[in-house]
Amino acid sequence: MIEKRWQIAPQLSTEQQALADSLGSSLQVDPNLATLLVQRSVTDFDQAKEFFRPDINKLHDPYLMKDMDRAVERLEKAIAQGEKILVYGDYDVDGTTSVTLFYGYLHKYYDRMDYYIPDRYNEGYGVSSQSIEWAAENGFSLIVTLDCGIKSVDKVEAASKHGIDFIICDHHRPGEQLPAAVAVLDPKRTDCPYPYKELTGCGVGFKLLQAFGQSQQHDPALLLQYLDLLVISIASDIVPITGENRILAYYGLQRLNTQPRIGIKALIQIAGLAGTLDITNVVFGLGPRINAAGRIKHAKEAVRLLLSEDVEEAETFAEEINIHNLDRRKFDSSITEEAISMIANDDGLSKAHSTVLYKEDWHKGVIGIVASRCIEQYHRPTIILTQSHGKAAGSARSVPGFDVYEAIESCADLLEQFGGHTFAAGLTLPIENIQAFRQRFEEIVSGSILPEQLVPLIDIDLELNLRAISPKFYRILKQMGPFGPGNMTPVFTSTPVTLVGNPTIMKEKHIKFEVQQGDSACYTAIGFGMAQAFPHLLEKKPFSICYNLEENNFRNKSTLQLFLKDIKFHEPI
Template identity: 75%
Template sequence: MIEKRWKHYPEFTPEQQRDTELLADSLKISPSLATLLVQRGILDFDQSKRFFRPEISHLHDPFLMMDMDLAVRRLQKAIEVGEKILVYGDYDVDGTTSVALFYGFLKKIYANIDYYIPDRYEEGYGVSWQSIDWASENGFTLIVTLDCGIKSVDKVSAASERGIDFIICDHHRPGNELPQAIAVLDPKREDCLYPYKELTGCGVGFKLLQAFCIRNGYDTEILFDFLDLLVISIASDIVPITGENRVLAYYGLQKLNASPRTGVKALINISGITGVLDITNVVFGIGPRINAAGRIKHAKEAVKLLLSEIEEEAFEFAQEINKHNIERRTFDSSITEQALSMIESDSWFSDAKSTVLYKEDWHKGVIGIVASRCIEKYHRPTIILTQSHGKAAGSARSIPGFDVYQAIEECADLLEQYGGHTFAAGLTLPLQNLEAFRSRFNEIVSSRILPDQLVPMINIDLPLHLEIITPKFYNILRQMGPFGPGNMTPVFESRNVTLVGRPSLMKEKHIKFDVKQNASQVFTAVGFGMAQFYPDIVNGRSFSICYALEENTFRDKKTLQLSLKDIKLH
């Protein structure tokens, strides 16, 4: 197992220290909590109020987005003259929630509308030729794409010749040329001055509907009723939960916990999630099940579930999707085992700074997950490929600080198709280019990646004495959520803690023990996948811990617990 680096937040400047003291005084909170806020750029009372109490009014004017006025006018025209509108979305969580939100809202006011999700295996990512044929044959004259389309230059052009217009709602990086659509809504366009760049595809679709409501006098409360879908996209697409995303996630979680739509409620129930839902619950409980529909069968099933308003029907859809998720886990486990074995048995990887693996019979639906699993063990940019329609197709995942999309882009002459983000991307290439691609990709990674980046890192917000942790401290800390990228759950370090009693092993994989520090109360600490520390701790070696705070409920009794991230033995 690779030993992790503990990276501490840089020491504050005298000015930051003064800000911390003033903030602690004005908010009547501990210096430790004030430190966490200043680290997040919250420097005064007004900023704190905006941070702790987001309001819908904090959302940006949607018309600040490039082409928004064009998009709204084209959508209005389609509705006024009774055109057939097709809502088109990708097959992952962001795409399916986008379609459910956009179609679900518009269906309330307009009937001549349908939705389309491409088949992951037959059509691939983005706008497909099959979908254009289908739209043309069925008389659609306007397609609204969600979470895709920014690179579909040739398809949009071909559709235009057949009398089909496009409004593109995407959040991926554009290529050198934008599609000739009626409107291209993408905050990452270089010429787009929209103040917030990190919306999901679902978020961009939401902004189009928000603008449509404003222009046409519709009650936006009806649109905000769909925020439970939007927060699922924000959580599952691993976008920063800052700025506008924080506002949307804050209210989305409220909706998710208070009155989720029927299909989402069925999904929550079948996921076995109990207690208050947060971003982590969504990422690990809800997201994978929605994704499993597109990975194992067809993502249309997920949309049907999310749109379902009948409890019995929703329960049946949820059960079916849960079966797909169980099947997905089986593929995931088996392929991960094979992939790790290939890395261990091939001497090429001993000096490599990246991992590129190909096996023709791997299930295309889980290779992105497998790439992430490989990174957990070897911590380097990883691409997992399988055969699809006679080509090598796959998914890339990266490590903090390394832009895998840019590295792939520099291999564009070897590829047929690619797209994605800094930390995740998809690509397709001819089989004969595999070795050349693996070699060049590794050269690019090796020339750029820093030695420190190849060692897993735990960011520690601040050292904390266990005596400081109280229910009041935790209550304020909890209100700093929703936590996620850009506002991660605070991680603390407590040095030279004392073991109380004897540690225990759970399922031979996990460790659990009680600790204290000087005169502090005793806390239970749980470390998942940390059984390797058991012999040293039980034999009395002194140690320090880094952890996040969580609330554990057992028999209706709530206690604060330390969720371990790592242990350092002295």
């Protein structure tokens, strides 16, 4: 088992404890739950009401976003003059849900429009030259980009020569120069006063439609029907589920669980998802399947499924996408195995503070996933590269606390293109620059990363006695969702605990056992990938666990169980 750092949240200050005591009393909840709320800056009854029951009417005015008035004006002008509008999105989940939402909503009012998703392999990320040529040849005069475009300065300029205007809806960090578009909607613009900065690309598109709907006096409920798409983008793009995203995710999950669109319903069925869906189900069940279309074939297939209004057609499309996902898993598994082997068998790579690997025949569609898998094994900033159109194209992933985008930016002179976020980025460079890039990147990482950032960290909310767990405790805990970045599923530690009965190993990898603390009830604990702990458990000595509390439904019977994140024995394993 990889050694992990446990970091327990600091105890509440005297002032915070007083707030927690008051909150616990007014809400009539367990003191541990009141502590969790104060940790999340929920300190009084009114804040708690807003936290537990987000209000869709509390969404920000879309016109607070810089250029929103110009975007709506240009969209209305295009419709009034009968111009052809092209809805352009990235090939990932955020991009495809963005296109589906924007095209799906607007197409009900206006039909002189089409959508375009670039080919991951032939065109690459962002606005492509091919797409502009295609738009010009087909008579489009307005392109609305979603989840891309903020760095497409030269492409927007080239399009203007064909008489094509742009409205850009993006959420990535802008470069030094903004494209000369009619409107650039991006909350991360330094001059944008919009109060919430963490919208997805789909979220920015939603705000444009919200403003357009207000201007056209549409019933706001019509746009809310698309929240099932928006919550998929929020979950899959790993953005903070705070503020406006929390409201959108809360109502999006309601929509997903009660009235999902036909395409999403087909996807839920083929993914074998049962019961009430949460953010985790979306991240691991729906997101990868939607992504698989663009990774293995073409992302237009995902949009086609999500726009489908015919049940049989949707089921057929969902089956096709599921096959792509199975293919993606095979590529993912074999390339990950190869990458891990490359690190393990190279002394320099295994001892480095970063990982940069290149192999010309790796499948470009899964290299981001492979980078994440490598981090699970070697906890450090990782870049996986493969050959694409004679260049090295890659995906970067990082570890908590380290800004991989900044590190890549410091190597900009060796690159042809790059973009992304703090924890994930994409890049393209000449193949002959790979070795120089690997050396520079390692120098930057080793010179700035903290030693503790190279050890996996488990953030623990609080120490919990197993006696505190009850059905009511779990019911209220569950209402603190939707969980995700900024409001993670609470992690508890209980210490010391003792084994009850004998542990069992499942599928040679996982472990299952009963645990008790003092005179508490016995709880089943499940530890995936923790089979190495088996002999130490047999010693029957007290130990510590950290875990999420979850519900196990089996044969119509629900029981609470502990989903282990780590086990600590008094001697290292």
